[in-house]
Amino acid sequence: MHSHIYDVIVIGAGGMGSATAYHLAKSGARVLVLEQFNRGHTFGSSHGETRIIRFFYDKPFYTELMKTAYTEWRSLESESDKQLLFITGSINLGTKGNKYMKAVSESLNEAGVNYAWWDKKELTKRFPQFFVPDHYDILWQKDTGFLYASECVLTHLELSERHGAIVREKTQVNRIEWQTDVPTIRTEKEQYLGRKVVVTAGAWTSSLLSKLDLPLTVTKQQVCYFKPTNTEMFRPNNYPVFTENTADDEFIYGIPYFGKNGARVARHGLGKTFLPDMCEREPDADYDKHINAFVKERIPSLGKVTHSEVCLYTETPDEDFIIDTHPDCPNVLIAAGFSGHGFKFCSLVGRIMCELALNDRTDFDISPFCIKRKVCLE
Ligand SMILES: Cc1cc2nc3c(=O)[nH]c(=O)nc-3n(C[C@H](O)[C@H](O)[C@H](O)COP(=O)(O)OP(=O)(O)OC[C@H]3O[C@@H](n4cnc5c(N)ncnc54)[C@H](O)[C@@H]3O)c2cc1C
Incomplete structure (x- = not known):
């Protein structure tokens, strides 16, 4: 069976996946989002009305990254004409x-x-x-302040669709295969090809990437x-x-x-x-x-x-995120382990994943989030 090739396939349409899809689609990429439940479901980590947004952190790299995260939320508000951030x-x-x-x-x-x-x-x-x-x-x-969380997810998805992304709900990914340069995504009934794959599967990341044995x-x-x-x-x-x-x-x-x-x-x-x-x-x-x-x-x-x-x-053991390339396949990117404090960063993580997928690099300092940092190898 020959399938259509997407530029990027995003697995999971929660806080991180919806933001990633938005940035990718806005950049002109052909994006497919696969979500196992309906959008806005309540089984994961991004549902509910409110999430705190703040500069205050005991680790300075988060405070620094928040400067761009705030700006990205504000620009989402202006593009959508909705108030999402309340100070x-x-x-x-x-x-x-x-x-x-x-x-x-x-x-x-x-x-x-x-x-x-x-x-x-x-x-x-x-x-x-x-x-x-x-x-x-x-x-x-x-x-x-706080973000109107459930609305942020829906808004990112709506705008990503407006920019051309396809969002498939009730579509669970069973496997990611990368024997060729273009990874294949397998669901129960279909297969999809994506030049890059972004895994934003939240609590299900370990089961989807079980061979990686992530410390989640x-x-x-x-x-x-x-x-x-x-x-x-x-x-x-x-x-x-x-x-x-x-x-x-x-x-x-x-x-x-x-x-x-x-x-x-x-x-x-x-x-x-x-x-x-x-x-x-x-x-x-x-x-x-x-x-x-x-x-x-x-x-x-x-x-x-x-x-x-x-x-x-x-x-994760150190409560720091995992944002990195899959160690066995450079075309598979992972954003996971948000350790109960990730929502405020969705707008920025979406931009970072977009840059990694389209340019293979980002200027943001994501070194604290690499898979192979010491704590993950212990
Ligand atoms: C009670 C609570 C309070 C919080 N408070 C704050 C706060 O105040 N401030 C803050 O910044 N953060 C907060 N957080 C953390 C923040 O909400 C999470 O870090 C963030 O929502 C994680 O988003 P995610 O996209 O990684 O996960 P999710 O939103 O769970 O998204 C993952 C998605 O992937 C889908 N998926 C998984 N596997 C597959 C598959 N195989 N195929 C297809 N789809 C799949 C899932 O169905 C899900 O929709 C809080 C979290 C909780 C639970």
Whole structure:
């Protein structure tokens, strides 16, 4: 059977695949996107209404890359004529002198991004919703906000189609073969040829590239929503994104009231390990209790959890992404292991994957994300 040859085939239409398809199609490439479920499905990592976007990171290379990621989101907004990015500012909370916040301030300094240390009095004046202990460090950063996540994915896909991409839903890729210069993609019924293949398969990356033995762990994550009595007090104009490094070494974050779900509070990391198709989809009641206890102390006027959702993280050992060429085939590119903090980078990762696919290179520093970095070989 002779198949039509695409310039690039993108496997997976989540956050990363949709952005990659958009950049490729906009550059004039003939693009095919294959997605095993329907667009906007809720089984992977990119569904839900909100994802935090921020400069603050304890690793400076992320802060630096975020400068372009913000610009790319803004240009997606202007091309689509939709608001996708909502700026609220953020507060990081943590015990005085904690290492994470010190590293965050160093990254921001290095990248020339402004921030301020607040005292408790300033916090209470600006955001009376929060009750923090006297000995806390409080770091304010004005550029933080959130992305309207599910809409970002749909918008990237819509625009990629407008630029000529073909998006096939309910089409699961079973195998990638590269005996010739042009890799073949096999699904149950069809085969497709692409000069380049970009694998953006999220939690399913390890099963699709099983021979590679990538160090990826898929974990169940839960997010809790609150519908406080005073809704206005928690809307994006009146309430910031927050994170807290708790005394028990947890990382808890919150996002303002947006859309139909309410204000979000969740714990980053710490999830049970699963194969993606076997993951429990039921929220865990103990987790809700834990978040309720935190909220009661820190933000009591939020009230209690009204409902929770489950989502997947695909984690690398060092929580840094994998963005690289397949070690056995230069025509297969991989973007995976976004470790629960990748969404804000979709707009940039899409551009990087496009550059790698069409030009075999990118000027962005992706060296921290190479497959063979030390941690992945251990
Ligand atoms: C609860 C939660 C909160 C988060 N909060 C934030 C945040 O605040 N800020 C932030 O920046 N990031 C956040 N993240 C992380 C971010 O959402 C993810 O890093 C990002 O969405 C990963 O996108 P992806 O495209 O790699 O994966 P996905 O969106 O899961 O996409 C992979 C796609 O590939 C498809 N696929 C897989 N295998 C195949 C196959 N064989 N054939 C065809 N299709 C296939 C899947 O169906 C899926 O649609 C959060 C994640 C979760 C779960």
